[in-house]
Amino acid sequence: LADPTEALARLRVEGTALDPASLLNLAHLCARALDVRAAMQAERELCPTLWQIAAAISPALASITAQITAKILPSGELDDRASPELARIRARLNHVRSSLTRMLEGVLRRFPDAVQDAIVTVRNDRFVIPIRVDHRGRIAGVAHGFSSSGATVFLEPLEAVEPNNELQSLREEEEREKGRILLALSDELRGHLIALEQAVEAVAELDLVRAKALFAEQFDAIEPVVEADGPLELIEARHPLLEEELRRAGERRIVPVSFKLDAAHPVMIISGANAGGKTVVLKTAGLLALMALSGIHVPARRAHLPLYRSILADIGDQQSLTANLSTFTSHIANISHMIESCQAPALVLLDEVGTGTDPEEGSALGVAIVDHFRRVCGAHVIATTHYSGLKIYAASEPGVINASVEFDEKTLQPTYRLIIGLPGASAGLEIARRFGLPEGVIEAARRRVSEESRAIGEYLRHLRSETELIVDLRRALEEEREAVAAKYHALEAEFERRERERQQEFAAELRRVVADFEGRARALVAKIEDRITRERAAREAEKRAAELRRTARAVEAQREVQTEA
Numbered sequence: 004l005a006d007p008t009e010a011l012a013r014l015r016v017e018g019t020a021l022d023p024a025s026l027l028n029l030a031h032l033c034a035r036a037l038d039v040r041a042a043m044q045a046e047r048e049l050c051p052t053l054w055q056i057a058a059a060i061s062p063a064l065a066s067i068t069a070q071i072t073a074k075i076l077p078s079g080e081l082d083d084r085a086s087p088e089l090a091r092i093r094a095r096l097n098h099v100r101s102s103l104t105r106m107l108e109g110v111l112r113r114f115p116d117a118v119q120d121a122i123v124t125v126r127n128d129r130f131v132i133p134i135r136v137d138h139r140g141r142i143a144g145v146a147h148g149f150s151s152s153g154a155t156v157f158l159e160p161l162e163a164v165e166p167n168n169e170l171q172s173l174r175e176e177e178e179r180e181k182g183r184i185l186l187a188l189s190d191e192l193r194g195h196l197i198a199l200e201q202a203v204e205a206v207a208e209l210d211l212v213r214a215k216a217l218f219a220e221q222f223d224a225i226e227p228v229v230e231a232d233g234p235l236e237l238i239e240a241r242h243p244l245l246e247e248e249l250r251r252a253g254e255r256r257i258v259p260v261s262f263k264l265d266a267a268h269p270v271m272i273i274s275g276a277n278a279g280g281k282t283v284v285l286k287t288a289g290l291l292a293l294m295a296l297s298g299i300h301v302p303a304r305r306a307h308l309p310l311y312r313s314i315l316a317d318i319g320d321q322q323s324l325t326a327n328l329s330t331f332t333s334h335i336a337n338i339s340h341m342i343e344s345c346q347a348p349a350l351v352l353l354d355e356v357g358t359g360t361d362p363e364e365g366s367a368l369g370v371a372i373v374d375h376f377r378r379v380c381g382a383h384v385i386a387t388t389h390y391s392g393l394k395i396y397a398a399s400e401p402g403v404i405n406a407s408v409e410f411d412e413k414t415l416q417p418t419y420r421l422i423i424g425l426p427g428a429s430a431g432l433e434i435a436r437r438f439g440l441p442e443g444v445i446e447a448a449r450r451r452v453s454e455e456s457r458a459i460g461e462y463l464r465h466l467r468s469e470t471e472l473i474v475d476l477r478r479a480l481e482e483e484r485e486a487v488a489a490k491y492h493a494l495e496a497e498f499e500r501r502e503r504e505r506q507q508e509f510a511a512e513l514r515r516v517v518a519d520f521e522g523r524a525r526a527l528v529a530k531i532e533d534r535i536t537r538e539r540a541a542r543e544a545e546k547r548a549a550e551l552r553r554t555a556r557a558v559e560a561q562r563e564v565q566t567e568a
Contacts, residue, residue, distance in 0.1 A: 030071035061198035224300035234265035239304035258419035272397035275408035313349035331359030349382035366392030
């Protein structure tokens with residue numbers, strides 16, 4: 004659908020006429036709106052919320068839509084049948100044009116040696132014939148210009164002047180009639196302006212709903228949980244623009260991000276190798292938070308977000324020569340504005356906080372900035388860094404989470420996995436080697452790295468190695484535990500099956516014993532000749548049989564209780 008904003012603005016001005024294309028676009032919009040209304044009405048019990056939107060589309064728009072499409076062709080031209088007067092004018096135009104063309108073709112045949120090209124052409128909206136300049140005097144008429152070479156003059160013979168004048172007059176009549184028809188259609192549409200604006204609003208809202216649904220389907224997105232004071236929890240979250248770019252390039256699937264910030268742990272410091280995906284984590288968190296607050300499903304397996312009042316970011320380099328801003332001052336100016344405008348609950352995203360100045364001062368400043376947003380603003384903060392001071396702050400400060408992006412030291416390639424609980428080494432020298440910096444430069448840089456920095460890097464690598472070992476052991480133990488649990492459940496199920504079979508066999512045997520007792524008792528009683536003795540024996544036998552039946556029922560009831568348990 005074409006954007007109707009400009010056409011609606013012109014329609015609000017009395018006495019203005021829309022061009023055919025604008026009228027057709029509005030008619031097309033009305034037709035689609037009415038189609039949507041009809042479809043929604045048929046399914047209104049299944050989609051009551053969508054039907055409330057579509058119900059605002061007035062069925063009265065059908066009549067003006069039919070008028071416009073009947074009078075304007077899909078090409079944007081007015082149909083000859085748009086009015087009787089237009090049909091008459093165009094019929095006369097065709098007749099005069101044909102007569103004029105035949106007359107000029109006759110002139111060309113009478114003067115074949117004077118003709119440059121034996122065709123009738125148009126110059127200045129008048130029908131003319133091309134004549135060689137050196138034969139111009141042989142045919143009386145009005146010249147309407149020359150060819151680029153100057154060898155040809157475009158001549159309107161005197162006998163063609165009057166028909167050409169009539170054509171001009173008919174064209175002007177045609178334009179006046181077209182203007183009258185377009186004004187009438189515009190006035191008719193203007194009478195439905197309120198209904199038209201309601202239809203545009205409804206269609207726009209339904210189009211947004213459809214776009215969000217298509218997005219959710221395409222990116223396997225889920226409905227996020229948004230609570231006033233909830234945590235920020237993203238499980239297997241993906242940046243949709245990055246995922247789309249990777250799909251287009253035919254590369255491997257995007258590596259998802261998972262983390263959680265809450266009242267107990269509102270800050271996460273991400274460290275690790277350059278080009279490892281630290282900034283992607285910031286952008287994913289910020290974009291998905293904005294999407295959730297905009298009513299858009301988010302690409303993740305689970306998403307839980309607060310109702311943020313502020314989402315503030317300092318990402319990238321906004322240095323400017325004209326504004327006299329260096330890398331450091333541009334960051335500080337932006338962060339200063341963020342501090343002023345921060346309103347809790349807030350999400351603050353800081354990329355390479357404190358960078359651009361002396362590392363020691365920058366590290367201290369980064370810690371102070373993060374801590375201010377945490378304590379004074381009460382914000383959720385995600386910050387990336389290469390500074391050891393911020394890593395130590397995250398490791399020693401309660402409520403601050405250390406995290407890192409994984410770097411495979413065997414392949415010297417980032418894996419883009421976010422690891423919670425561990426700081427990461429920058430691996431700048433390894434990455435420089437991967438990007439082709441000469442080995443001599445790498446070794447010279449390595450000699451200049453301080454012993455303390457090397458020790459910290461080695462410690463982080465050792466810590467990561469130990470953590471990976473622990474994770475592997477935990478995974479192996481978990482697999483073993485699951486195997487033992489599965490075996491236990493299998494044995495328990497087998498025991499229960501055998502117990503049920505044993506109880507069923509016992510109950511069946513008990514019923515057989517009761518039946519056998521009753522049969523034998525009846526046979527013995529029948530043999531007693533004395534009536535009084537026989538009756539006494541029958542009563543005693545019935546009493547014993549009743550006791551056996553009660554015992555059998557009790558056993559059966561106990562078996563059923565055990566089976567249900």
